[in-house]
Amino acid sequence: MIEIKAIPILQDNYVWALLPKNSNDAIIIDPGLAEPVTQFLQENNRKLTAILVTHHHWDHTDGIKTLVDAAQCPVYGPDSHAIPQVTHPLISGATISPCANGQLAVIAIPGHTEEHIGYQLLHQEQPILFCGDTLFSAGCGRLLGGTAEQLKHSLDMIKELPSSTLIYPTHEYTQANLTFAKAVMPNNRSVKDYTRWVAQQRNKHAITLPTTVARELALNPFMRCNDQEVVDAVKGHFSIDASDEQTIFTHLRLWKDHF
Numbered sequence: 062m063i064e065i066k067a068i069p070i071l072q073d074n075y076v077w078a079l080l081p082k083n084s085n086d087a088i089i090i091d092p093g094l095a096e097p098v099t100q101f102l103q104e105n106n107r108k109l110t111a112i113l114v115t116h117h118h119w120d121h122t123d124g125i126k127t128l129v130d131a132a133q134c135p136v137y138g139p140d141s142h143a144i145p146q147v148t149h150p151l152i153s154g155a156t157i158s159p160c161a162n163g164q165l166a167v168i169a170i171p172g173h174t175e176e177h178i179g180y181q182l183l184h185q186e187q188p189i190l191f192c193g194d195t196l197f198s199a200g201c202g203r204l205l206g207g208t209a210e211q212l213k214h215s216l217d218m219i220k221e222l223p224s225s226t227l228i229y230p231t232h233e234y235t236q237a238n239l240t241f242a243k244a245v246m247p248n249n250r251s252v253k254d255y256t257r258w259v260a261q262q263r264n265k266h267a268i269t270l271p272t273t274v275a276r277e278l279a280l281n282p283f284m285r286c287n288d289q290e291v292v293d294a295v296k297g298h299f300s301i302d303a304s305d306e307q308t309i310f311t312h313l314r315l316w317k318d319h320f
């Protein structure tokens with residue numbers, strides 16, 4: 062079994078720490094900053110055995126060098142010139158075992174960036190996905206290198222995962238995303254209920270993650286491009302006639318960019 066903990070960094074990023082039971086190993090995902098991670102490892106008496114990276118943005122990679130200098134550990138990540146720190150380049154479909162009892166499968170989930178990958182932690186009580194900046198609770202990543210077609214395809218892949226899958230995104234964007242979700246789906250009951258819970262959490266400065274596939278299917282407008290309420294809202298907002306899922310998704314992303 063592997064315990065998962067969040068290390069908050071910067072404004073609203075989480076570095077996810079994977080902590081195998083009966084071991085003092087630690088695997089770290091997307092360290093945008095080294096110091097809070099080093100402190101976490103010391104406090105929890107853990108030895109950094111591997112770093113995993115989802116994509117090249119600085120707030121996911123800037124801490125790598127300092128951590129590797131200290132721990133001499135491997136760095137797994139996309140096969141991309143944009144991340145020279147990666148020592149073990151990965152392709153979709155690969156399986157890695159960065160610690161004794163932790164196995165992860167690599168899936169390509171491009172769109173936010175071209176090279177973006179996610180990691181499925183295998184053999185746990187529930188299916189688990191670390192999705193970087195591809196999906197956020199009640200929202201999704203911006204298009205910063207990939208296409209709307211790629212991003213929709215990636216979200217469609219996530220939709221197909223077991224509904225109990227726990228999803229660990231890299232940002233605490235849930236509350237702001239729900240404001241947009243409410244504008245698009247004013248009658249969605251799940252959005253209303255979740256908004257109340259998220260407000261309680263944030264008032265306590267508590268985390269709102271992980272989320273689940275089931276929850277995102279119910280209230281994430283980017284996962285609901287065939288929902289009539291979403292289709293009507295997008296068509297009304299942009300005065301367009303087309304209602305195919307890709308057109309709705311592309312326009313929804315555009316709407317959120319200027320929201």
Ligand SMILES: [Zn+2]
Nearest residue numbers: 116118173194
């Ligand atoms: Zn990013």
